[in-house]
Every structure is written in structure tokens, then in C-alpha cells.
Amino acid sequence: MRLLGCLTALSVAVGGGAAAAIAPKDSLVSCLRSTLSPEGSVYLPGDSGFANDTIRWNRYHAPTFSVVGAAANEHDVRASITCAMSSGTPFLITGPRHGFSLGWETLKDGLEIYTGAFHHVNVDVEASTMTIGGAASMKDVSDALQLVGKNIPVGGSSCVGMVGASLGGGIGRLQGLYGLMHDSMLSARLMLPNTTVVEVSECSHPELFWGLRGAGFNFGFVLNATYRVYDAPAGGTNFNADFEFPMSSVRAFYQALHDQIEIGMPAPLCLSTALQFNHAINATTLKVNAVYAGPEDEGRRAVEFLADLGTDLRHNFTQVPWNRLNRNVDFLNNNPLVDVCNPGGIRGDTYGVAVNTIDVDAHVSVSEQFDDMMAKYPEMRSSGNGGYFCANQAVVARPKHHTAYPWRQAVGYQTFGFVYGANTTTTEADIDNLPTKLRDTIAATAGTQGGLNVYVGFSHGNEPATAIWSEANLPRLRALKREYDPKGLFNWYHPIPLE
Numbered sequence: 001m002r003l004l005g006c007l008t009a010l011s012v013a014v015g016g017g018a019a020a021a022i023a024p025k026d027s028l029v030s031c032l033r034s035t036l037s038p039e040g041s042v043y044l045p046g047d048s049g050f051a052n053d054t055i056r057w058n059r060y061h062a063p064t065f066s067v068v069g070a071a072a073n074e075h076d077v078r079a080s081i082t083c084a085m086s087s088g089t090p091f092l093i094t095g096p097r098h099g100f101s102l103g104w105e106t107l108k109d110g111l112e113i114y115t116g117a118f119h120h121v122n123v124d125v126e127a128s129t130m131t132i133g134g135a136a137s138m139k140d141v142s143d144a145l146q147l148v149g150k151n152i153p154v155g156g157s158s159c160v161g162m163v164g165a166s167l168g169g170g171i172g173r174l175q176g177l178y179g180l181m182h183d184s185m186l187s188a189r190l191m192l193p194n195t196t197v198v199e200v201s202e203c204s205h206p207e208l209f210w211g212l213r214g215a216g217f218n219f220g221f222v223l224n225a226t227y228r229v230y231d232a233p234a235g236g237t238n239f240n241a242d243f244e245f246p247m248s249s250v251r252a253f254y255q256a257l258h259d260q261i262e263i264g265m266p267a268p269l270c271l272s273t274a275l276q277f278n279h280a281i282n283a284t285t286l287k288v289n290a291v292y293a294g295p296e297d298e299g300r301r302a303v304e305f306l307a308d309l310g311t312d313l314r315h316n317f318t319q320v321p322w323n324r325l326n327r328n329v330d331f332l333n334n335n336p337l338v339d340v341c342n343p344g345g346i347r348g349d350t351y352g353v354a355v356n357t358i359d360v361d362a363h364v365s366v367s368e369q370f371d372d373m374m375a376k377y378p379e380m381r382s383s384g385n386g387g388y389f390c391a392n393q394a395v396v397a398r399p400k401h402h403t404a405y406p407w408r409q410a411v412g413y414q415t416f417g418f419v420y421g422a423n424t425t426t427t428e429a430d431i432d433n434l435p436t437k438l439r440d441t442i443a444a445t446a447g448t449q450g451g452l453n454v455y456v457g458f459s460h461g462n463e464p465a466t467a468i469w470s471e472a473n474l475p476r477l478r479a480l481k482r483e484y485d486p487k488g489l490f491n492w493y494h495p496i497p498l499e
């Protein structure tokens with residue numbers, strides 16, 4: 001009955017005379033109001049809830065919305081897609097809104113289908129599995145698993161969507177032991193663009209399951225997904241080591257990192273780096289965090305190659321519950337604000353490169369140019385040049401084309417977050433096109449075949465399709481896109497190009 005009401009409104013809007021015409025937005029709103037479940041909501045600009053549900057971690061190149069449909073359940077997601085279609089409104093289904101892609105700004109005055117209600121985490125301890133909602137965050141997952149002595153690879157930000165990250169790959173701590181986040185995904189309940197729901201797994205729609213794990217945001221909305229989870233190493237307490245190095249130690253650090261990767265990082269070890277401006281000492285420094293998912297004595301041995309540099313400005317070694325790591329890394333000292341998930345609305349450009357080797361000269365050159373930028377453009381001092389260098393034994397243990405994630409051989413990921421001042425109109429061109437130049441410097445020496453390799457979750461959005469999806473995977477992904485999203489309804493975030 002409710003759907004019928006919606007379609008009736010459309011027929012008036014499309015075919016009605018001047019007096020009876022209903023604007024598309026009115027048609028959309030009336031459709032949503034008449035078809036969403038009692039638990040669902042509709043927000044318009046100015047309503048309490050609208051700003052909160054639409055703000056993104058990065059507001060640069062962000063889409064704009066004139067209506068939010070807050071979906072409470074599967075029915076509401078379907079109803080929202082149907083209403084968007086019937087009113088001719090572009091729509092985006094959002095998770096925790098940490099994604100970034102150039103081109104999103106072309107979605108104007110659309111419908112945001114907000115899925116914050118899909119944040120449940122149900123753990124089956126005996127079976128070592130968990131089923132999570134499509135918008136559950138890393139924090140939701142970590143807290144639920146820590147309670148029962150389990151864990152799974154998660155990323156370095158508590159507020160990123162677990163499914164959102166998994167659909168691209170999912171880089172993070174514990175990947176040396178268990179692989180990419182999506183390597184632990186066993187199945188997903190997927191609402192296709194035509195609103196039918198399918199269960200996908202190795203046994204059911206296996207080709208779609210392959211593509212979902214690598215290009216997943218192209219084929220519909222994952223309502224929930226089931227993952228394998230693991231007994232937490234060392235009782236769920238990790239060894240956490242933080243170092244802060246001056247610029248003068250950057251070469252020694254990258255040489256040590258290069259050598260350590262050549263020797264082989266222990267599987268439980270994950271390093272992350274952050275080249276940032278330290279306002280307390282008025283200088284750019286390199287913070288290096290190392291997390292070891294194992295006993296403290298092993299962890300201490302694993303980070304000796306960093307301690308041996310002997311030039312850190314400070315260091316700090318702690319034992320941290322696994323679900324509290326993000327509050328503690330980089331000298332954060334158990335800062336609870338890290339886990340408060342209101343996307344901040346920064347204005348910046350992000351770029352990334354996957355690397356198969358560490359070219360010391362390139363990393364030093366990029367670090368120095370980044371430091372020069374801080375001096376020349378003080379308004380850029382909230383920027384960060386970050387790296388993820390986690391052990392990858394369990395990532396490369398899977399066959400190369402096990403999932404649609406193409407860069408399993410990567411030993412690390414260099415990311416760049418160029419944060420322009422909040423109230424400025426600064427763009428990449430105003431800082432000498434440094435973002436692209438630095439990305440290209442690392443890419444040219446990354447030891448990757450065929451040039452630039454980019455993890456889609458860290459990409460900018462203007463890379464060649466082969467740099468994100470790979471030459472080998474594109475034909476399969478194109479075939480899936482043609483079959484499951486022929487109208488391109490899920491084309492706003494890193495769409496698979498059909499040509």
C-alpha cells in the first residue's frame with residue numbers, strides 16, 4: 001500500500017499538468033515518509049540529525065544532500081532506493097563516512113541513505129565467527145571481540161567502517177597473522193542495486209563474492225557480513241612501542257625499515273609512521289608506532305631495530321588491551337577522544353601508494369619536501385604523511401587472485417593527507433602540486449610492475465583504472481558491473497569503468 005502511494009505521487013510528478021506537478025524533492029520526501037518503517041526517519045536540512053548524519057571525515061569534494069533517509073532495517077534500505085529511483089534522485093548509501101573520492105562533489109542535492117542503525121556485532125564464540133552490520137565501525141568490532149577474548153585484523157582508526165574498509169581490502173594490524181580484513185569475510189548479505197537480496201560466499205554467487213572483496217561498493221549495499229574471528233594472541237594485550245625521531249634521523253629510519261622488511265618482519269608486527277609538524281618543538285618529526293600482537297619480551301625484541309637507532313627524541317613502551325590501541329598509539333596515552341566518532345569535516349586531499357620495496361632515497365626526498373612545505377605554507381601544518389608497514393605473511397599466503405584486491409605483494413602503503421586550513425580556499429595547485437609530485441616520487445621507486453599501484457581505500461580518485469583495479473582484474477570486474485549494476489547506481493565511489 002505504501003509503495004503504491006509512492007508510485008502514484010511519481011505519476012503525478014512526471015505526467016501531471018502544471019497545477020498538479022510535484023517537485024522531485026517533495027515526491028521523494030513523501031515517498032520516504034509513506035514507505036519507511038516506523039523506526040526509519042527522514043531529515044531535511046535544518047532538522048536536528050541532518051548535519052550529524054551527513055558530515056564526512058573529509059568535507060573536501062564531498063557530495064551534497066537535500067534529504068536524509070535514515071534506514072532502520074533492510075526494508076528501509078530497499079524503500080529508500082526505490083523512492084530515490086522513482087523520484088529521479090541520485091543517492092548514496094553511507095557507512096561511517098570516512099571514504100574519500102574525487103568526483104563525489106558531482107553528486108548534488110541527493111538522497112543520503114544513512115545506515116548508522118546497522119552497527120550490530122554478534123559474536124559466536126564457539127564457532128569463532130561474528131556477524132556485523134554494514135555500518136559497524138572498527139571500534140564496535142574491537143570492543144565486542146575484546147570482551148570474549150577474540151580479535152581480527154582492524155585498521156588504525158576506530159571510526160572507519162569495518163565493512164567499508166573490507167570491501168576495498170582492509171589493511172591493518174594482525175594482517176601478518178590473518179590476512180586482509182576481507183580475507184576473514186565468510187559471507188555477506190547483499191542488497192543488489194535492483195533491491196533484491198542475495199547471500200554471497202565462496203559457495204553462493206562466488207564470482208560476485210570475489211568482486212565484492214576488492215570493489216565491493218560497486219554492487220549494492222552489504223546489509224551484514226559474517227567473518228571468521230581468532231583467539232586473541234597474548235590474552236588480548238599487545239605490546240605498543242612509540243618513537244619520535246627528528247628529521248635528521250629519517251634516512252636511518254627508512255634504511256632500518258628497508259633492512260627489516262628484507263629480513264622479514266615477524267608476523268605479529270605492524271608499524272605505522274606519521275610525519276607531522278610537532279607544534280611543541282616547532283619542527284617536523286617522524287613518529288613511528290610498532291604494535292606486536294604477542295608477549296612483551298617478543299615485542300621488545302621485535303622493535304630493537306628501532307631502539308638501536310638511538311636518536312629518538314622520546315620513546316614509550318606500554319602493554320595495551322587490543323581494543324584500546326588506537327587510544328594509545330603515537331603517545332596518545334589512552335585518549336578517549338580518539339574513539340568519539342563524529343567525522344571531523346577536515347578539508348584536504350588524500351593520496352596513497354602501495355610499495356613492494358622501500359626506496360630509502362625516495363622516502364627521504366619526500367619527507368624533506370614535506371618538511372619544506374610545512375615551513376613554506378604554515379597553514380598546511382595539520383597535514384600528515386603516513387605509512388602502514390604491517391607484516392604480510394598471511395596476505396601473500398592466499399593466491400594472487402583469491403579476491404579482487406590486486407596488490408597482495410605490497411610490503412607497505414604510503415599515504416598523504418594534505419589538510420588545507422579550515423577556512424581557506426587553498427588547493428593542490430597553491431602548494432606547487434606537491435601532493436601528486438610526492439605520490440609519483442614514491443610510485444616511481446616502489447618496485448611495482450606497470451607503474452602506480454594504489455589501494456582503493458587510500459586512493460585519490462584520479463588514478464588510472466589499472467592502478468586501482470589492475471589490468472588482470474578489470475575484465476572480471478567489468479563483467480560483474482555490467483551484470484549487477486548496469487544502470488551505474490553505485491557509481492559514486494570509485495566506479496569500475498566499463499570501457
Ligand SMILES: Cc1cc2nc3c(=O)[nH]c(=O)nc-3n(C[C@H](O)[C@H](O)[C@H](O)COP(=O)(O)OP(=O)(O)OC[C@H]3O[C@@H](n4cnc5c(N)ncnc54)[C@H](O)[C@@H]3O)c2cc1C
Nearest residue numbers: 095096097098099134155156157161164165170171222493
Ligand atoms: C582516518 C582514516 C583512517 C583509515 N584507516 C584505514 C586503515 O587502517 N585500513 C584500511 O584498510 N583503510 C583505512 N581507511 C580507508 C577506509 O577503508 C575507506 O575510506 C573506506 O571506504 C571507509 O569506509 P566507511 O564505511 O567508513 O566510509 P563511507 O564514506 O561511509 O563509505 C565509503 C564508500 O563505501 C560504501 N560502503 C560503506 N559501507 C558499505 C556497505 N556496508 N556496503 C556497500 N557499500 C558500502 C559507501 O556507499 C561509499 O561509497 C582509513 C580512512 C580514514 C579517513
